[in-house]
Amino acid sequence: MTFEMSWSKREKEIARRAFDAAHEREYRDLLHKTREMANRMQEPGDLWRLHDFLRRTLKDVDEKYDYRYSVLILVFARLVREGWLSLKELEGLGEDKREAIDHILAFAREQSHGHGE
Amino acid sequence: MTFEMSWSKREKEIARRAFDAAHEREYRDLLHKTREMANRMQEPGDLWRLHDFLRRTLKDVDEKYDYRYSVLILVFARLVREGWLSLKELEGLGEDKREAIDHILAFAREQSHGHGE
Numbered sequence: 727m728t729f730e731m732s733w734s735k736r737e738k739e740i741a742r743r744a745f746d747a748a749h750e751r752e753y754r755d756l757l758h759k760t761r762e763m764a765n766r767m768q769e770p771g772d773l774w775r776l777h778d779f780l781r782r783t784l785k786d787v788d789e790k791y792d793y794r795y796s797v798l799i800l801v802f803a804r805l806v807r808e809g810w811l812s813l814k815e816l817e818g819l820g821e822d823k824r825e826a827i828d829h830i831l832a833f834a835r836e837q838s839h840g841h842g843e
Numbered sequence: 844m845t846f847e848m849s850w851s852k853r854e855k856e857i858a859r860r861a862f863d864a865a866h867e868r869e870y871r872d873l874l875h876k877t878r879e880m881a882n883r884m885q886e887p888g889d890l891w892r893l894h895d896f897l898r899r900t901l902k903d904v905d906e907k908y909d910y911r912y913s914v915l916i917l918v919f920a921r922l923v924r925e926g927w928l929s930l931k932e933l934e935g936l937g938e939d940k941r942e943a944i945d946h947i948l949a950f951a952r953e954q955s956h957g958h959g960e
Contacts, residue, residue, distance in 0.1 A: 753887040756887075757890065764882070776877065
């Protein structure tokens with residue numbers, strides 16, 4: 727699913743700032759979680775668990791933060807849904823983009839209710 | 844390079860105990876180093892560095908601790924050379940095995956001097 731929308735210079739600035747802020751926040755959280763895991767380690771198996779956690783999580787984060795304008799609306803919706811970004815930080819984006827994000831969020835909420843989350 | 848030697852029941856007990864002790868020591872050290880690295884992390888790149896360190900080191904340790912009798916003499920020589928095992932812990936092994944280990948250690952020392960270590 728891609729979104730063909732045109733982004734003004736101002737919108738690109740807002741998008742970039744929001745994207746970078748969420749990225750920074752998620753990495754800070756990951757640094758914190760990793761330190762916590764490391765400090766709780768007791769046995770050899772914990773080293774493997776930490777390794778697997780980092781491999782999986784770093785790959786996920788790497789794939790998630792995709793700054794192509796064709797997918798950015800989906801990325802923003804996901805970041806809002808996961809709590810890394812607030813809708814307030816997206817103020818200044820055009821109505822077309824805000825509405826697209828709202829629609830995706832509403833759809834995601836419906837889906838998750840449907841699956842008993 | 845393999846060593847075809849016969850191992851008595853008593854020798855197998857000594858070998859197993861020495862092997863497990865070194866293994867435990869190296870994992871303890873790795874737990875310590877990993878916690879230190881984790882607590883020094885400052886930025887996203889440090890997460891990748893920790894991940895790469897764990898991937899490389901866990902793989903090395905996994906490959907090194909090979910308890911097949913055909914390679915055990917080489918494994919013990921390497922563990923002594925790296926400081927994870929003392930020659931004292933191998934007391935009780937037959938002269939054939941002690942001498943083989945001494946030869947490998949002498950050879951390794953020569954090689955490293957030759958390469959300016």
